[in-house]
Amino acid sequence: MTLKPFHRQWPNLRLWPIGPVLTIAFVAAVSIASIVFYAGWDLLGVQGIKSEKRIDSKTLFDLVKLSFGVVAGSGALVALIVAYRRQRVDEAGALRDATRLHTERFTTAVGQLGDESAAVRLGGIHALAGLADDAPTRSLRQTCIDVLCAYLRLPYRAEVDLPQDDATAQHEYLALREVRHTVIRVVRDHLRLPQTxxxxxxxxxxxxxxxVFDGGDFSKAIFSSGIIDFTGAQFTSGEISFRDARFTGSSVKFSNALFCGSSASFENAEFHDGSIIFDGVQFSNGSASFEKSQFSGGQVSFLGAQFSGVLINFYGADFRCSRGSVSFADAQFSGGWIHFEDARFSEGPVHFDGAQFAGGRLYYDRAHFSGATVSFNNAQFESGNVSFDEATFSSGWITFDDAQFLGGETSFSSARFSGATVNFRETQFGSGQVSFESAKFFEGIVGFGGAQFFGSSIDFFGAEFLGCEVSFVDAHFSGGTLDFDRAYGFAAPIGLPSTPESFVPPGLRMPTAWFGSTNSGA
Incomplete structure (x- = not known):
């Protein structure tokens, strides 16, 4: 006989003594009948009952039928209570039998997992997965899943750590690798099934x-609710795929995980609600792709993440976290390539506060910032290349307050500022190059209030100032160059010299047409 899945979990069976139960049942039945009787009496407006000194045979027969009806109803009530109690006892007994059978099968399957033969272990994995499917309670199914996960947590050496000339070790590694990847496939296949x-x-x-993961495929898996914990996991080689996976309402943790030499793919993944935590994760060598992934709602955090010598791709990603946030705060980008081309930042906050960009290349080319609050406050741009070429800033807030540009090249060439508020308050431009060549400033506000220019080269060559308020109020010029060569607009940005007699700081070059303008805004 095949046991069907039974997922209702019964506590220890507790039944009251039959006497008190019957007493309570009869009292409840009489009370309900009385309430119904008096409600009907009131609704019908009955003033009293006509008394009879003598009754005929028909009335007597009706009284006899009423008596028998009361007795029959009482018997039916007793039978119903007894049947219900018997059903509870039978169900509890069936659950005990199913649990006992489950325990026997569980012991056999776990024994297979510990066998020296890889073939037996493979059989144990599928037996344990089938046992989870037939588990009579949720907790027993969770136990089976826990055992499969625990098997992956056992000590494991990756291929790169094996002796090159040891054929036996290589053979054992390949056999163990197949067993481990089978566990991953079994988990993935069950996560692909609809929740119904x-x-x-x-x-x-x-x-x-x-x-330790040396590859694995979680593509198209659906992580809905529950806790998925990859804390401290090591992705050392091969390809680990979460392509087209969906994270909805779950808590997924990659905290302090290590991606070293592997290729990780989250392409087209969807992150809805819940939380995805990459805090302290290290990406070194290898690659990780979030191309066209969607972040909507929930919390996505790369707090303190380290990107060094790696290719990270957020090309075309969509950040719409109106009910959550995305954070790269205190992340370190040193070497490698980070791509945010054509990414969209709309709704919700995205934080790069305190991030350090030292070496490598970071691209935001053609990115769209609309409605979101994107902050690079206290970020440090020390070397390498950061590009916002052809990016669009329309509505929302983009802030570089207290950021430091101390080396490398940062480019906003051909960027379009229309409707957004972009602030560089108290930003330090100490060295390196920052370019706004051919940028277009239409509507919105771009502020450099209190910014310090000492040693860097700032280039607004060919920029257009038409309708956008650009302000350099309280900016300090003590070195470097700030070049507006061939820039044009109706008036100079606020805070710059407005007449030929005004003091022009060394390194500041402005179009002659701006002298004598009202200087009331672009």
Missing amino acids: NPHSWQGYDFDFTNV
Whole structure:
């Protein structure tokens, strides 16, 4: 006989003594009948009952029928209570039998997982997965899942750590690798099933802490609710794929994980609600792609993440976290390539506060900033290249307050500022190059209030100032160059010299047409 999945979890069966139960049932039945009787009496407006000194045979027969009806109803009530109690006892007994059978099968499957033969272990994995599908309670299914995850957490050496001339070690590694990847495939296949499927594992917890992954496929998996924990996991080689995966309402943790030499793909992944935590994660060598992924609602955090010598791709990603946030605060970008081309930042806050850009290349080319609050406050641009070429800033807030440009090249060439508020308050331009060549300033506000220019080269060559308020109020010029060569507009930005007699700081070059303008704004 095949046991069907039974997911209602019964506590220890507790039944009251039959005597008190029947007493309570009869009292409840009489009370309900009385309430119904008096409600009908009141609704019908009855003034009293006509008394009879003698009754005929018909009335007597009706009284007899009423008596028998009361007795029959009482018997039916007793039978119903007894049947219900018997059903509870039978269900509890069936659950005990199913649990006992589950325990026997569980012991056998776990024994197979510990076998020296890889073939037996593979059989144990599928037996344990089938056992999880047939588990009579949610907790027993979670136990089966926990064992599969624990198997992955066992000590494991990646291929790069094996002796090159040891054929036996290589053979054992390949066999163990196949067993481990089978666990990953089994988990993925169950997470692909819709939540309405009785064999779906969505909503359960998965503990992958400190697991060593040398590849694996979680593509199209659906992580809905539950806790998915990759804390401290190591992705050392091969390809780990979360392509087309969906994270909806779950808590997914990659805190302090290490991506070293592997290729990780989150392409077209969807992050809705819940939380995705990459705090302290290290990306070194290898690559990671979030191309065209969607972040809407929930919390996505790369707090303190380290990107060094790696290719990270957020090309075409969509950040719309109206009910959450995306944070790269205190992240370190040193070497490698980080791509945000054609990404869209709309709604919700995106933080790069305190991030350090030292070496490598960071691209925001053609990115769209509309409605979101994107902050680079206290960020440090020390070397390498950061590009916002052809980016569009329309509505929302983009802030570089207290940021430091102390080396490398930062470019806003052909960027379009229309309707957004972009602030460089108290920003330090100490060295390196910052270019706004051919940028267009239409509507909105761009402020350099209190910015310090000492040693860097700022270039507004060919920029257009038409309708946007650009302000350099309280800016300090003590070195470097600020070049507006061939820039044009109706008036000079606020805070710059407005007449030929005004003091022009060394390194500041402005179009002659701006002298004598009202200087009331662009």
